[in-house]
């Protein structure tokens with residue numbers, strides 16, 4: 360018997376579906392998978408926070424400093440005074456397992472950051488702009504609030520997740536992940552995290568001084584004058600909008616029954 364090859368039907372390998380729709384389905388499907396993985400990784404970060412105690416975290420990041428900082432000398436008067444103020448405020452946060460460490464970044468850009476291991480970075484630019492100890496105490500109390508809620512670790516975890524994703528999607532190597540993670544961390548927290556940090560900041564300031572007067576004075580000045588805007592844009596990009604922030608703080612303090620008047624402590628420098 361002679362074998363006769365059957366003529367293949369035209370278009371057997373061509374799908375009935377338009378190629379663009381197929382491509383679209385593939386993209387949507389892959390995106391959904393990526394998003395699902397990212398969400399589960401972020402969820403794992405949340406779980407990991409239960410197991411990594413603040414003490415472990417402090418040991419892990421002992422002596423760590425992010426790259427690119429120009430820290431001032433440890434005997435610098437403003438660094439010593441800021442460290443002493445943090446230590447005083449931390450007394451009102453007795454459950455803390457952190458040994459808070461203050462470093463001054465010698466940058467004109469006003470900013471304050473909470474970083475892993477209990478590290479608080481304050482810039483020279485911010486210290487130049489505060490006019491009373493009370494103003495500075497609130498800025499520091501706000502950062503203590505991020506430690507209390509461990510926002511800084513959440514942001515770091517998310518930063519790592521996003522960086523790995525970025526590396527996978529763009530095909531970049533993963534060498535820059537640490538840098539990018541730190542970058543995402545520095546970019547700040549959600550509005551809700553910021554509000555909670557403000558509330559905690561006010562509570563430690565109230566415990567320290569017996570009132571919350573001048574806690575928001577710095578932000579009031581920033582919102583009415585924009586002549587130093589370039590210097591404060593970094594702080595504003597990592598913290599809530601000054602306008603509603605002040606109102607929210609005053610409302611919260613009033614609801615808590617804290618005094619809005621009280622003696623102002625001058626800066627020692």
Ligand SMILES: [Zn+2]
Nearest residue numbers: 553556597598
């Ligand atoms: Zn904040």
